Amino acid sequence: MKGLLRGLKKTSLARIATYFSYAHYRVFLSVLTVTSLMIFMHTAILIFMLPPPFSTGPFLAPIIALTSFFYVFVIVYLISVFTSELSTGGALLFLSFPLSRVEYVFSWILNSVVAPSLLYLLSIAIPVAVIDPTLVLNISGVEITLAVLEMTAVGTVIFLLSLITKNRKTALSAGILLYLVVPYLGLIAFSYFKYSLKIDLSNTPVFWVYEALYPYKAGLFTYGSVSWSYNLAFPTAILIALILAATLFYSKYRLEVV
Amino acid sequence: MAVIEVRDLYKSYGKTVALRGASFSVPSKTVAALLGPNGSGKTTTLKILVGVLKRDRGDVKVFGFDPWINGVEVRERLGILHEKPIFPGDVKVKVLLKYLAKLKGYSGSEVERVARITGLVKYLDSRVKSLSRGYLQRLGLAQALIGDPELLLLDEPTANLDPLARREILRLIKSFQKELGVTILVSSHIIPELEEICEYAVFIKEGIIVDYGRLEDLSKKYFTEVSYRVVVEKPRELASKAISFDFVKGVEVEENSVEIKVKAGRVSELADFLESSKDTYGVRKVEFVRAELGDLYERAVAGT
Numbered sequence: 108m109k110g111l112l113r114g115l116k117k118t119s120l121a122r123i124a125t126y127f128s129y130a131h132y133r134v135f136l137s138v139l140t141v142t143s144l145m146i147f148m149h150t151a152i153l154i155f156m157l158p159p160p161f162s163t164g165p166f167l168a169p170i171i172a173l174t175s176f177f178y179v180f181v182i183v184y185l186i187s188v189f190t191s192e193l194s195t196g197g198a199l200l201f202l203s204f205p206l207s208r209v210e211y212v213f214s215w216i217l218n219s220v221v222a223p224s225l226l227y228l229l230s231i232a233i234p235v236a237v238i239d240p241t242l243v244l245n246i247s248g249v250e251i252t253l254a255v256l257e258m259t260a261v262g263t264v265i266f267l268l269s270l271i272t273k274n275r276k277t278a279l280s281a282g283i284l285l286y287l288v289v290p291y292l293g294l295i296a297f298s299y300f301k302y303s304l305k306i307d308l309s310n311t312p313v314f315w316v317y318e319a320l321y322p323y324k325a326g327l328f329t330y331g332s333v334s335w336s337y338n339l340a341f342p343t344a345i346l347i348a349l350i351l352a353a354t355l356f357y358s359k360y361r362l363e364v365v
Numbered sequence: 366m367a368v369i370e371v372r373d374l375y376k377s378y379g380k381t382v383a384l385r386g387a388s389f390s391v392p393s394k395t396v397a398a399l400l401g402p403n404g405s406g407k408t409t410t411l412k413i414l415v416g417v418l419k420r421d422r423g424d425v426k427v428f429g430f431d432p433w434i435n436g437v438e439v440r441e442r443l444g445i446l447h448e449k450p451i452f453p454g455d456v457k458v459k460v461l462l463k464y465l466a467k468l469k470g471y472s473g474s475e476v477e478r479v480a481r482i483t484g485l486v487k488y489l490d491s492r493v494k495s496l497s498r499g500y501l502q503r504l505g506l507a508q509a510l511i512g513d514p515e516l517l518l519l520d521e522p523t524a525n526l527d528p529l530a531r532r533e534i535l536r537l538i539k540s541f542q543k544e545l546g547v548t549i550l551v552s553s554h555i556i557p558e559l560e561e562i563c564e565y566a567v568f569i570k571e572g573i574i575v576d577y578g579r580l581e582d583l584s585k586k587y588f589t590e591v592s593y594r595v596v597v598e599k600p601r602e603l604a605s606k607a608i609s610f611d612f613v614k615g616v617e618v619e620e621n622s623v624e625i626k627v628k629a630g631r632v633s634e635l636a637d638f639l640e641s642s643k644d645t646y647g648v649r650k651v652e653f654v655r656a657e658l659g660d661l662y663e664r665a666v667a668g669t
């Protein structure tokens with residue numbers, strides 16, 4: 108029995124859990140504060156500004172646009188903590204222990220991208236579910252899913268760039284660019300082409316890439332002409348899987364810490 | 366069996382070549398010094414051994430494993446103190462050590478054990494950033510000792526310490542060797558300070574291993590001053606006879622032994638003398654104590 112316990116303690120999963128809890132322990136209070144704030148904001152906005160029933164269409168868009176605009180800074184901040192750990196010795200300390208590079212990097216993706224995205228999901232899904240449970244099951248379920256996948260997909264791209272460069276500035280500038288500049292510039296450009304120049308770009312590769320990275324904003328753009336369903340999430344899910352694979356591959360074969 | 370085996374190791378950082386065909390080995394339960402001037406590749410070698418740097422070419426085996434590929438297996442059995450280690454400052458010493466111990470499958474009692482060995486008990490509840498340099502170095506040793514590793518890698522463990530702290534750290538290292546029976550590879554560019562604690566040396570210069578081996582063998586090869594301890598029934602008599610010889614540089618009488626320092630290259634004369642007068646003084650045992658490490662280093666390097 109004791110041997111079994113010792114064996115369990117030594118699995119990859121146990122090591123990931125240990126490192127994750129250490130990395131998370133260090134940022135726990137700030138993440139908790141921001142998440143509580145998010146839940147409070149989402150509830151307040153839902154109650155006072157957008158009273159249900161809104162049963163058709165992506166009615167959460169204004170709320171999500173507003174709060175996610177600020178919330179992505181949590182992800183960017185956490186990734187920048189990761190880059191400073193990589194470049195200033197924290198990574199060297201832990202990677203000198205029985206923790207593989209893949210386990211280490213995976214723990215940090217969980218900590219800086221996946222966990223905050225899930226917390227955001229909960230922070231909006233819970234208030235919506237409390238107000239009207241049926242909403243979560245259909246129309247706003249799709250909305251929340253797309254919005255959170257978008258957050259995750261962009262987060263993994265920023266994470267990979269930061270991992271390769273080990274540079275805090277890369278994390279910050281890629282964060283601002285990919286979360287706050289590119290998606291809105293894209294929307295403006297696509298609208299300009301569509302309404303002023305009468306050129307529909309939604310069947311071009313540029314738009315497909317945009318759609319994979321920003322499924323929620325692309326979905327809003329094509330809303331009405333494309334059916335609003337969970338199918339919109341597939342390209343993004345595949346994109347996330349590819350970026351994750353690239354990240355883990357890089358960690359296994361290339362990542363050196365000094 | 367060799368704990369560390371390195372064959373024809375190459376490593377560059379961009380245009381800087383740090384290691385150019387380094388080869389050496391360290392046998393089990395040996396305290397080995399990795400000696401070389403600044404920039405000769407000591408730190409690079411140690412980081413490759415622990416599996417955080419990837420070699421460009423060559424073979425590296427630690428416990429028979431490739432540390433870059435089977436890092437977890439290797440690191441379960443070793444502890445390393447890095448050069449200028451940086452620890453996260455905003456956590457308590459105890460908390461940091463506990464997470465590290467957990468990665469090796471150990472609990473809080475292991476943290477207490479290593480804190481006791483390194484004299485950190487009083488500081489377990491302090492934040493890492495409040496520790497002085499000397500205590501940070503102890504923290505570095507403490508984390509390296511977690512889980513009673515079979516191999517300790519120490520990169521300039523006494524760098525940036527005042528003389529008192531330096532002596533204390535060296536005393537600690539010496540006690541690990543005696544009490545824990547581990548294999549130790551300790552790097553330094555301050556050669557004499559390791560003379561007291563090591564029995565094996567690896568000399569590195571500009572990324573090449575100039576020579577390596579047991580000090581006793583190396584000092585014979587390079588004709589340097591050496592000291593032997595002769596366990597004997599009549600230490601006083603032996604000492605007064607020995608000091609009269611031209612090849613003896615000095616003697617030191619202990620309770621039941623004499624430490625004899627022999628001039629460079631004249632060990633065979635001591636051997637002849639002891640052999641011929643074995644019964645006169647009741648010689649029980651002759652053991653190698655130390656070699657003039659600095660001298661040895663210079664001769665080994667000069668020979669290249």
Ligand SMILES: Nc1ncnc2c1ncn2[C@@H]1O[C@H](COP(=O)(O)OP(=O)(O)OP(=O)(O)O)[C@@H](O)[C@H]1O
Nearest residue numbers: 365378381383402403404405406407408409410554
């Ligand atoms: N991260 C790095 N980037 C670029 N060059 C490096 C890096 N680390 C080491 N070097 C270079 O590689 C060579 C070997 O360095 P290394 O740190 O291994 O030497 P060392 O023997 O440990 O020196 P010291 O006694 O100063 O600690 C040096 O020329 C050094 O400048």
Ligand SMILES: [Mg+2]
Nearest residue numbers: 407408409448
């Ligand atoms: Mg060094």
